[in-house]
Amino acid sequence: MGRRQSPEVNAGSMADIAFLLLIFFLVTSEMSKEAGMFQLLPEKTTDSTPPKKINERNIINVLARENDELMFDGESVSLNQIKELIKERILNEGNNSNWPENKVADLNKIKERIAINRKNLEETTIEKQVSNERKLKKAELRLKAFELFGNDFKTSEHVINLQATQGADYQTYISLKDELKQAYTELRSELAKKKLGRGWNDLNLEEKGMLKMVYKENISEAPVVQ
Amino acid sequence: MSKFDGGKKKKDGPAISTASLPDIVFMLLFFFMVATNSKDNEASVMVSLPSAVETGKLEDKTPTAYIQLGIPVKAMQKIYGDKTAIQLNDAIKRKEDIRLFLDEKRASIKSTYAEVSPEIGVSKAKQMIVCLKVDKKTKLGVVSEVKEELRDGAALKINYIVNETK
Known part of the structure; x- marks a missing residue:
């Protein structure tokens, strides 16, 4: 069984190994997953407009x-x-x-808001369409929440x-x-x-x-x- | 195992195929591209993030600007001292520079959308979220000063970057 030549090294699978390595590194190395806490800052008010008064009992x-x-x-x-x-x-x-x-949420107010938003959407311009649609959706979701949660739907001030x-x-x-x-x-x-x-x-x-x-x-x- | 027995002949074997060499090189290239992507600006201040449970993920599409607060790294301490400093882009700046930095960021967001539609650029610039990477030992007085600067610069959407713990 003596051969004259050693067989050629098969390099066909080299690329596969390389890709495997690549995928291994991609999966294992954590790319520092950052999470954030979102906060909206209050707008800078000019002195002429007094800040909105909040009832003392509502402030924690x-x-x-x-x-x-x-x-x-x-x-x-x-x-x-x-x-x-x-x-x-x-x-x-x-x-x-x-x-x-x-306060327990008021059904009439919720319905009122839907009606207003619907009207706004009909009269809307193209630029504001998206934001108005979103508002209407929100109002409708509020109604749905009211139906689901009933008297548990209390809004805290x-x-x-x-x-x-x-x-x-x-x-x-x-x-x-x-x-x-x-x-x-x-x-x-x-x-x-x-x-x-x-x-x-x-x-x-x-x-x-x-x-x-x-x-x-x-x-x-x-x-x-x- | 008889196959491999008696391979004593010292003849020149065939050349090892280098066909896969490009793959390996590309793999390395890709790897380094990905690995270094997260550190696109050099750190001038040391930031060890605080940890929190209730966090949200950033949406990929919203444009962001990063402000880092921390004690300067050792090499920078000779110039900037060892008090909490503000890093904008990749240099330590004064807090008065924040507003200029915000304007620059907004301008660059607008210019990226300029060809598609300027209106989108304007609205994207408005949506810009300022991410605050603040070292956990930083005193609140400094953070508050930065926040006031942001309010002055009408950048009201901020995001405190934290390490998520579950």
Whole structure:
């Protein structure tokens, strides 16, 4: 069986190996997945227009301070207490007169809004068509949410006023904001479990949208305090 | 295994095919293109992001501008000191430069859409989200100053970049 020549090295599969490697690197190397927390800043107002007056009872004050200290409505609290406190205030089940106002959604108002939006859409110009269509969809979704959640569709008038002192750490601030957002998610999830029998992660986009209407996030970031 | 026995002859084998060499080179090229893409500007400040649970993903289509806040890297500390500094594009700048930076970003967004339709460019420039990459040890006073600058520059949509923890 002695051969004169050794067989030629088969290079045909080299490309396959190369591609395999390429895919391996692509899959395993994490391209630093960045996630973000979105925030809309308030518009800069000129001095002539006074800021909108908010009823004192509707404001929930949270404050991040130096050394990871947190304050909730003037009282010192720890980070893991915040969530429950916020949920309690937003729900305001005992109708405490010092806590944010809670109103059951008004069917007539919802229908009114649909009618207005429909009319707007008919008279709309091409440029505004998209935004008007979106508004109408939102109004209709609101009606659907009302039908689904009924008396649980309460709109809270609360505003969470997120403040920080000059010397507070950014991580403290982000953790606090994170807790606030988690409070909303838990509220939404609880209602979803009650009415739909599913948790937040098992909902479709429309259902999530409806729950976001019921518990609308309202966090305002104030400038630093001394 | 008898096949491979007795291969003692020292004859010149055939040349090893180099047909796949281009593939390998291309693979390397692609790999480096992808790997370096995420770091398109050089870091002048050290940023260790804070972590949070409730986060959202950025939509790919929305134009973004990055502002980084942190302590300058070792090599830069001689020039810029060891206090929190602001990095715009790839250089350390003063906070007064933020507005100029925003205008530049908006102009570049508009120019990318200029051929397609200027109106889209204008609306895209309005949608621009400013991503804040802030070191977790940064004091809120500095962050707040930057936010005020952004408000002055009418860039109201901001996004705090965080590490997602689940």
